[in-house]
Amino acid sequence: MSTQPSSPSAAGDVVVRPGPGVPRGLRIPAGELEERFSRSSGPGGQGVNTTDSRVELLFEPGASAAFTEVQRTRVLAALADRVVQGRIVIVASEHRAQLRNRAAARERLAAMLRTALAPEPPRRRPTKPTRGSQARRLAAKKRRSEIKAGRGRVPRD
DSSP states (O other), rough: EEEEEEOOOTOOOOOOSSTTTBBBBBBEOOOEEEEEEOOOOOSSSGGGGTTEEEEEEEOGGOSSSSSSSHHHHHHHHHTTTTEETTEEEEOEEEEEEHHHHHHHHHHHHHHHHHHHHHHHOOOOOOOOOOHHHHHHHHHHHHHHHHHHHTTTTOOOO
């Protein structure tokens, strides 16, 4: 498995589009990303055993300068189950070409960060049904039960 730090000319920065929690978008410099390449087990024809097309993209959100302190806290809390030794590891091996796998891994990281940065929706405030709606519901239940009670056997006179 070869380890190469990515350079801006190799695949570029990871761009997170603007959205909830990221009003101006976000750009993670390529220098903060590390890529490792290995042989993929997927499709590849004759070249599957010779080319290192599988990509592991490693990102350390705790040390990234791209986040504000609030964003860093939110990302680390949201992705706590994905962070191993302070790093997020994303593996891409679905394409035959290494460049396409590199792009897929970057897109996956951007999508993951975008969902992690989104704030939680506001909590639902429980409400009580009104007295009138409760009365209507009980009246409807009573009508329905009378209809069903009327379906019984007819007594002989």
